[in-house]
Amino acid sequence: MGAFWDILVVTATTFVLVACLGGLSGGFGRRTHPFSSTRPVLGGGTPTTHAWSRFHVRFYPMALLFIAFEMEMMFMYPWAVVYVREGLKALAEMGMFLTILSVGIAYAWREGAFEWQ
Amino acid sequence: MAVSFLRRLAAAAVVPVFPLFGPAGRSRARALRLAPGVDVVASPRHASVALSIGPLDVDLYPFARVVHDQIPAPRARAAWGERAPWSDGLYIGGADDPIPGLQACFRELLRAPAGSAPVFGPRDNPVEWRGVGPYGQGGEGMMGGAPYGRRLPMTGDDPSDGLALDRVPLAVGPFWPGLPPNLRLEVEFQGDVIASLVTCPQPSASDDLDPIFHQAQVSPVPLASLEVARARHLLEATSDFLIFHGLDGLGRRLLRLARDPLGAGPEQIRAARRWTRAVALGARGIGVLDGEVLRGPNTRAAGRAVDARTEDPAYADLGFVPSTQPEGDALARLAQRIEEAAQAVALALLAGDRERRPGPAVEGPRGEMPVSDGPGVRPALEAFAIGRPWDALLTTVVSLDLAPWCWSTKGPFSREMGDSQDGGAEAAT
Numbered sequence: 047m048g049a050f051w052d053i054l055v056v057t058a059t060t061f062v063l064v065a066c067l068g069g070l071s072g073g074f075g076r077r078t079h080p081f082s083s084t085r086p087v088l089g090g091g092t093p094t095t096h097a098w099s100r101f102h103v104r105f106y107p108m109a110l111l112f113i114a115f116e117m118e119m120m121f122m123y124p125w126a127v128v129y130v131r132e133g134l135k136a137l138a139e140m141g142m143f144l145t146i147l148s149v150g151i152a153y154a155w156r157e158g159a160f161e162w163q
Numbered sequence: 164m165a166v167s168f169l170r171r172l173a174a175a176a177v178v179p180v181f182p183l184f185g186p187a188g189r190s191r192a193r194a195l196r197l198a199p200g201v202d203v204v205a206s207p208r209h210a211s212v213a214l215s216i217g218p219l220d221v222d223l224y225p226f227a228r229v230v231h232d233q234i235p236a237p238r239a240r241a242a243w244g245e246r247a248p249w250s251d252g253l254y255i256g257g258a259d260d261p262i263p264g265l266q267a268c269f270r271e272l273l274r275a276p277a278g279s280a281p282v283f284g285p286r287d288n289p290v291e292w293r294g295v296g297p298y299g300q301g302g303e304g305m306m307g308g309a310p311y312g313r314r315l316p317m318t319g320d321d322p323s324d325g326l327a328l329d330r331v332p333l334a335v336g337p338f339w340p341g342l343p344p345n346l347r348l349e350v351e352f353q354g355d356v357i358a359s360l361v362t363c364p365q366p367s368a369s370d371d372l373d374p375i376f377h378q379a380q381v382s383p384v385p386l387a388s389l390e391v392a393r394a395r396h397l398l399e400a401t402s403d404f405l406i407f408h409g410l411d412g413l414g415r416r417l418l419r420l421a422r423d424p425l426g427a428g429p430e431q432i433r434a435a436r437r438w439t440r441a442v443a444l445g446a447r448g449i450g451v452l453d454g455e456v457l458r459g460p461n462t463r464a465a466g467r468a469v470d471a472r473t474e475d476p477a478y479a480d481l482g483f484v485p486s487t488q489p490e491g492d493a494l495a496r497l498a499q500r501i502e503e504a505a506q507a508v509a510l511a512l513l514a515g516d517r518e519r520r521p522g523p524a525v526e527g528p529r530g531e532m533p534v535s536d537g538p539g540v541r542p543a544l545e546a547f548a549i550g551r552p553w554d555a556l557l558t559t560v561v562s563l564d565l566a567p568w569c570w571s572t573k574g575p576f577s578r579e580m581g582d583s584q585d586g587g588a589e590a591a592t
Contacts, residue, residue, distance in 0.1 A: 079235075079236075080232075080282045080284070080285070080286040080287070081284065081285050081286060081287050081288045081289075082229070082232040082233075082282045082283070082284025082285055082286070083232050083233055083234075083235065083236070083282060085229070085232075085233065085284075087206055087207055087208060087230075087233050088333060088334060088335050088336075088339070089226075089230065089335055089336045089337065089338040089339025089340070089342065090223075090225075090226025090227065090229050090230050090336060090337055090338045090339075090347075091226070091229070091333065091334035091335055091336065091347070092229060092334070093313065093333060094313060094314075094332055094333075094334070095313055095314055095315060095316045095331060095332060096313040096314065096315050096316070098315055099315070099316040099329035099331050100328045100329045101328070101329075101354055101355075102321060102326060102328045102353060102354025102355065102356075103354070104323075104324075104354060104355060
């Protein structure tokens with residue numbers, strides 16, 4: 047029960063503090079940014095389209111590959127614990143897992159996924 | 164008490180200035196970089212003072228006012244020379260030293276921030292948010308509609324991998340640091356690469372070349388003065404490249420050499436070539452253009468030894484041989500300009516008080532006079548940009564030292580002249 051109250055008090059304090067600060071800045075702060083000051087700097091040009099656009103994330107395949115091969119390291123931490131107990135059998139299993147993954151790396155390499163652009 | 168002390172401390176700092184200039188104000192904008200007490204910043208967001216370096220073409224006034232508005236308050240506006248986009252604010256005579264005036268203006272601004280210059284543009288968004296459609300964007304689906312009066316970008320084919328995503332059109336310039344004066348680029352971005360580029364130069368009544376190059380076409384001029392003016396132009400163009408890439412110290416060092424190239428001598432300039440090349444290696448392989456379409460130092464940096472001075476009898480016994488670079492990239496153009504500046508100083512020292520008679524074609528610092536980039540440069544640049552990132556395009560543009568389209572231009576500045584002022588209001592109608 048005590049932990050629940052602690053969390054409640056911290057949450058309530060946060061909300062009250064944020065509301066106070068927001069109210070203070072809203073009440074006393076000056077809005078010094080007219081619309082024409084907030085437009086993006088284009089050296090004199092003004093944007094003709096809305097900023098809501100779908101951006102081409104060119105690093106996406108690279109990021110996906112990174113996550114895939116980084117996750118395999120995650121599996122190795124619990125495996126290291128099991129390896130102490132199981133010995134050679136665990137080593138063989140991890141060897142198979144890594145072999146399959148390295149086939150994946152070889153395939154991605156052949157497809158040119160590691161080349162930028 | 165404490166606040167006023169802080170204000171006084173801030174007022175003693177260098178004045179952050181964003182210069183707005185056309186071809187005629189270019190040399191004074193460069194001189195400002197060497198002036199103590201003033202910091203020429205690369206973005207209006209970093210500035211406190213918008214400084215118009217006149218005369219500015221009337222067509223550029225709306226663009227200058229947009230940039231002025233983008234300086235965060237407290238801001239001040241100043242005009243150095245005639246024909247500024249604003250008639251109020253600080254005025255400095257064209258021939259006067261602007262530093263004391265700018266410093267006083269900046270101190271006054273920090274003492275009384277309420278005196279900040281008002282904006283020219285609208286205070287509130289002229290077009291309201293119209294939240295219709297499933298995402299509140301005002302149209303059907305994810306596309307269409309015009310929230311805040313600006314339409315959403317539409318999809319287009321990708322130049323590099325064919326994934327059809329939004330094409331974002333942007334009009335950049337003419338006060339974008341690094342672009343030559345009076346040049347505006349209409350770029351369409353597809354993600355991080357350029358899908359299309361249209362160069363829109365604005366014709367101007369004035370020029371940024373030393374008048375001696377025009378004079379040499381019609382009357383005799385001292386050969387030494389002609390070559391010193393050439394060296395100065397080439398060194399200044401190189402310093403523009405370095406400063407644009409953030410190498411301010413090196414750029415200023417070249418500007419200092421450009422003040423008195425003859426005093427510096429060819430050896431000191433060649434030494435500058437060595438350290439500049441070492442530092443600017445990032446420009447290697449960027450902006451390789453066909454030498455056929457280029458002129459002057461640019462074409463010589465692409466391996467073509469074309470120079471009007473080889474046909475000129477005034478240079479006959481000075482042993483002039485045009486130097487060339489084989490690579491044709493931005494780094495080669497940089498090295499070529501410094502090498503040619505050193506060559507020009509060496510020629511000036513050899514020439515003594517010899518006169519150059521009019522008749523044969525004059526080789527200007529951008530190629531054969533009357534100055535022109537040649538008809539092929541703009542199409543070549545527009546073709547080059549497609550599929551390349553923005554930084555590669557800008558490095559290429561800065562390295563070319565393009566003429567600010569004085570009399571060589573064909574097209575008018577921009578078809579969007581009218582709606583660029585308040586894009587939002589225009590799009591809504």
